[in-house]
Amino acid sequence: MTTTTTAGAKISVRHVGKRFEENGFVALGDVSLDLADNEFVTIVGPSGCGKSTLLNILAGLEEPTSGEALVDGIAVDGPGPERGVIFQQYALFPWLSVRDNVEFGLRTAKVDKVERRRRADHYLELVGLSDFADALPKTLSGGMKQRCAIARAYAVHPEILLMDEPFGAVDALTRVRLQEQLLATWSAERRTVAFITHDVDEAVFLANRVVVMAAGPGRIQEVIEVDLPHPRTEQVRLSPEFAALRNRVWSAVYHQSTSSGAPSTAP
Numbered sequence: 001m002t003t004t005t006t007a008g009a010k011i012s013v014r015h016v017g018k019r020f021e022e023n024g025f026v027a028l029g030d031v032s033l034d035l036a037d038n039e040f041v042t043i044v045g046p047s048g049c050g051k052s053t054l055l056n057i058l059a060g061l062e063e064p065t066s067g068e069a070l071v072d073g074i075a076v077d078g079p080g081p082e083r084g085v086i087f088q089q090y091a092l093f094p095w096l097s098v099r100d101n102v103e104f105g106l107r108t109a110k111v112d113k114v115e116r117r118r119r120a121d122h123y124l125e126l127v128g129l130s131d132f133a134d135a136l137p138k139t140l141s142g143g144m145k146q147r148c149a150i151a152r153a154y155a156v157h158p159e160i161l162l163m164d165e166p167f168g169a170v171d172a173l174t175r176v177r178l179q180e181q182l183l184a185t186w187s188a189e190r191r192t193v194a195f196i197t198h199d200v201d202e203a204v205f206l207a208n209r210v211v212v213m214a215a216g217p218g219r220i221q222e223v224i225e226v227d228l229p230h231p232r233t234e235q236v237r238l239s240p241e242f243a244a245l246r247n248r249v250w251s252a253v254y255h256q257s258t259s260s261g262a263p264s265t266a267p
């Protein structure tokens with residue numbers, strides 16, 4: 001029997017604006033958005049519309065110029081252990097084994113050795129990497145490295161996962177497998193997820209809601225509910241309902257695209 005555990009937190013973005021001091025560029029105009037506990041939200045939009053800036057503000061890596069980001073009602077003020085961040089670059093320590101990479105954040109958090117090992121083994125199993133626990137990252141494929149990064153983020157028990165194009169560097173088939181793996185992990189252990197992607201199919205396949213952003217300045221153009229059933233199988237991916245949602249998201253992105261670029265998936 002599969003059990004689901006839940007540990008997500010609410011995210012509120014309240015009238016967030018960001019102007020970069022260096023060049024005076026206004027990356028975000030006035031962005032407001034709420035994510036419910038354990039919700040999976042994907043964010044798409046043309047290159048330069050401020051997706052990463054928004055995620056970095058949620059991560060506490062950038063400060064907004066106006067407005068605020070809140071986690072369970074508390075203003076974000078720097079990075080915190082309740083928010084795990086996964087970027088496109090795998091950022092694994094090359095000299096540590098896969099297991100030690102997963103344990104790394106737990107060491108910093110002074111979690112004892114037995115519990116560190118237990119959690120590392122649990123999350124490596126959840127992402128299908130148990131057989132590679134003693135391997136070095138250089139011996140893993142790109143997709144396996146990213147699964148290791150997901151296990152590492154999960155191991156510290158964050159309430160929120162912030163993911164910036166995490167599957168951008170892998171081939172199309174691996175990408176689909178990683179999407180399924182991530183959803184399976186999220187179904188077993190729910191968290192609140194904000195996931196940036198350029199891939200419209202990926203945005204629809206993963207999300208409960210797709211947030212479409214627009215540029216000049218960065219803002220939310222449209223929020224599209226994804227009422228597809230779970231588990232999201234290949235059958236769901238090939239369904240007319242999926243195609244209809246994908247076309248809707250594609251139009252919302254494409255028709256507001258400027259010279260700054262368009263998403264990567266063809267309509």
Ligand SMILES: Nc1ncnc2c1ncn2[C@@H]1O[C@H](COP(=O)(O)OP(=O)(O)OP(=O)(O)O)[C@@H](O)[C@H]1O
Binds near residue numbers: 022023027047049
């Ligand atoms: N540190 C910075 N200083 C000045 N301008 C910046 C800085 N970081 C980002 N920008 C600008 O802010 C805008 C938004 O950048 P951001 O990376 O958030 O966009 P994005 O939607 O994530 O783009 P992409 O999809 O290409 O990754 C861009 O025009 C970018 O050039």
